[in-house]
Amino acid sequence: MENLNKAVPSQTFRRLPDYHSLLVKMDEQGAENVSSTVIAGILKLNDVVVRKDLAAVSESGGKPRTGYAVRELMKQIGACLGYYNTNDAVLVGAGQLGRALLSYDGFSEYGVRIVAAFDSNSGIAGLEKNGKPVMNISELPDYCRQRKIRIGIITAPAKAAQTICDLLVSGGIMAVWNFAPTHLVVPEGVFVHNENMARSLSLLSQHLAQKDRS
Amino acid sequence: MENLNKAVPSQTFRRLPDYHSLLVKMDEQGAENVSSTVIAGILKLNDVVVRKDLAAVSESGGKPRTGYAVRELMKQIGACLGYYNTNDAVLVGAGQLGRALLSYDGFSEYGVRIVAAFDSNSGIAGLEKNGKPVMNISELPDYCRQRKIRIGIITAPAKAAQTICDLLVSGGIMAVWNFAPTHLVVPEGVFVHNENMARSLSLLSQHLAQKDRS
DNA sequence: TAGATTGTTAATCGATTAACAATC
DNA sequence: TAGATTGTTAATCGATTAACAATC
Numbered sequence: 001m002e003n004l005n006k007a008v009p010s011q012t013f014r015r016l017p018d019y020h021s022l023l024v025k026m027d028e029q030g031a032e033n034v035s036s037t038v039i040a041g042i043l044k045l046n047d048v049v050v051r052k053d054l055a056a057v058s059e060s061g062g063k064p065r066t067g068y069a070v071r072e073l074m075k076q077i078g079a080c081l082g083y084y085n086t087n088d089a090v091l092v093g094a095g096q097l098g099r100a101l102l103s104y105d106g107f108s109e110y111g112v113r114i115v116a117a118f119d120s121n122s123g124i125a126g127l128e129k130n131g132k133p134v135m136n137i138s139e140l141p142d143y144c145r146q147r148k149i150r151i152g153i154i155t156a157p158a159k160a161a162q163t164i165c166d167l168l169v170s171g172g173i174m175a176v177w178n179f180a181p182t183h184l185v186v187p188e189g190v191f192v193h194n195e196n197m198a199r200s201l202s203l204l205s206q207h208l209a210q211k212d213r214s
Numbered sequence: 215m216e217n218l219n220k221a222v223p224s225q226t227f228r229r230l231p232d233y234h235s236l237l238v239k240m241d242e243q244g245a246e247n248v249s250s251t252v253i254a255g256i257l258k259l260n261d262v263v264v265r266k267d268l269a270a271v272s273e274s275g276g277k278p279r280t281g282y283a284v285r286e287l288m289k290q291i292g293a294c295l296g297y298y299n300t301n302d303a304v305l306v307g308a309g310q311l312g313r314a315l316l317s318y319d320g321f322s323e324y325g326v327r328i329v330a331a332f333d334s335n336s337g338i339a340g341l342e343k344n345g346k347p348v349m350n351i352s353e354l355p356d357y358c359r360q361r362k363i364r365i366g367i368i369t370a371p372a373k374a375a376q377t378i379c380d381l382l383v384s385g386g387i388m389a390v391w392n393f394a395p396t397h398l399v400v401p402e403g404v405f406v407h408n409e410n411m412a413r414s415l416s417l418l419s420q421h422l423a424q425k426d427r428s
Numbered sequence: 429t430a431g432a433t434t435g436t437t438a439a440t441c442g443a444t445t446a447a448c449a450a451t452c
Numbered sequence: 453t454a455g456a457t458t459g460t461t462a463a464t465c466g467a468t469t470a471a472c473a474a475t476c
Contacts, residue, residue, distance in 0.1 A: 011467060013420070017412040021372075021396050035433065044398060048469065051434065064433045064475045081412075082419030091348040100314035100317040106395070110415040151418055158235075174425060175418040181320070182235050183257060191421040193414055198231040198295075200407055204365055204389040205296030206227070211388060225443060248455065262445065265458065278451045278457045 008080065012053045016077050019053070023074035027115065035067035058079055085145040086195060088149045089177075092164045094119040094134050095158030095206070097179060101155060103130040112151060140212045144171030151175045165192075222294065222330030226267045230291050232257055233267070239290035249281035296327045302363050303391075306378045308333040308348050311393060315369060317344040326365060332358060334374070351381065358385030366391045372396040379406075 008016075022042060026034055036054065040047035053113050054068060055061060057080045060067040078084060086108065091098055094117045095153075105182055115132045125136040135143065143149070146196035152168035154161050154176060168176060175191045178184055181198050215375035223232075234283050240248055251269065254261035268282060269275060271294045276282040292298060300322065305312055308331045315321075331348045333339055338348040344384060349357065357363070366388060368375050375394035382390060389405045392398055395412050 009467075013416075014413065017395075017410055017416060018397055018408075021412070025396070042399070046469065055435065062434055064445070081416040082423055083416075085419065085423070087419055096314040096317045100310035103310045106352060107411075107415060110412045110418050112415045150422055175421050177414060177418055180240070181231075183232055185256070191418065193417050194232075195409075195411075195414055196231055197321075197409075198235070198247060198324045200229065200409055201321060201326045202227075202231060202295040202297075203407050204391055204405065205299065205301055205325050207389050208301060208364055209296055209299070223443075260445065276458055281457070414460065
């Protein structure tokens, strides 16, 4: 078994949510053990990849002949993914997408809780959505600093995204989840994850184009 | 310059949307040329990576001393990403997230147009959102087959996702964009792209946890 | 025990980086 | 011309796959 103190390889980390959701499903169905071969079959991965991945995140590992303990493994992966340490987040841009994320409670399951939304439109501000306050964007930096909030979600148009990002950074935000289709410039140490919908759409188009060609 | 008939490496393809959005911005600002070093600086990439990527998608390439022609490069990348050949798509699950995507017109810019939505809730069905019909899910397979629609977007809860996916496949869908946090099983030849929000959240948590540790 | 399954070591593959030649 | 910049070839790095030993 490998040393758990070592960082989990990035490609392994990418696959962890898939393992996790599969294990949750299996646990619900009452399965107690599962082999790497079965997991690999369902997720269409090589079975050695699965074993290597699991070895990298599981202290206990699997047992020859019986495989891995479903519930234990599920918890270990969940812990590795940070599902059990909740972080508060603010969301900026209370348009359609922003409100959708705001009213989606499923994020808490993954360790992130949206506590407030901000918008430049004063008409929207002051309302509550799903029990969460919607405030004017001018209050953003103070709000974040006072509550030591470290995650900011940008669901605003591309044109406004950089300005919003700067505001978030000035409020002490350390991690940005960006849904705007634009590249953000941030100071060293601030982490940006782009929810790249444009890329996703391209992947779909690309696949269809390849089909057409052959 | 490399042979353009070769497939674009997957890692290169992942970066293309970033180049594209940056070039769009530069074009708007009136820039005519740009060097790989400048692009690399902004996107925080190695400049050789940028040149290799651009060589893989640009017929014309760049010119020593002047760099790459912004507008031309933008178009070549856009073409490579499939932004200019529009595909119709249907969306299933007209909840908050589904309605948000439905009312977001920006997708057409990236070559995908949502033409209709479906929901199992008959109350929602029959309505129009943003000029697009919302129908009962029972009509899904026929609708897709008749119009030869090949892209399906799933914005339903995880529990319903597999059933919906099967319906889409039975309607002839070849590419699925899945927002439900669950793994889908599909026949050979059908492409699934998971919009893995759980992974995104984990990346943010992970980064914060690393900060805390050091 | 025999056999299924894990976990590790070595080989392969693909992507990134470094060094440098080509070009305007 | 001199120098900035591209594009290519070779070296390095990381991830995947193959082969196989370890284990219950």
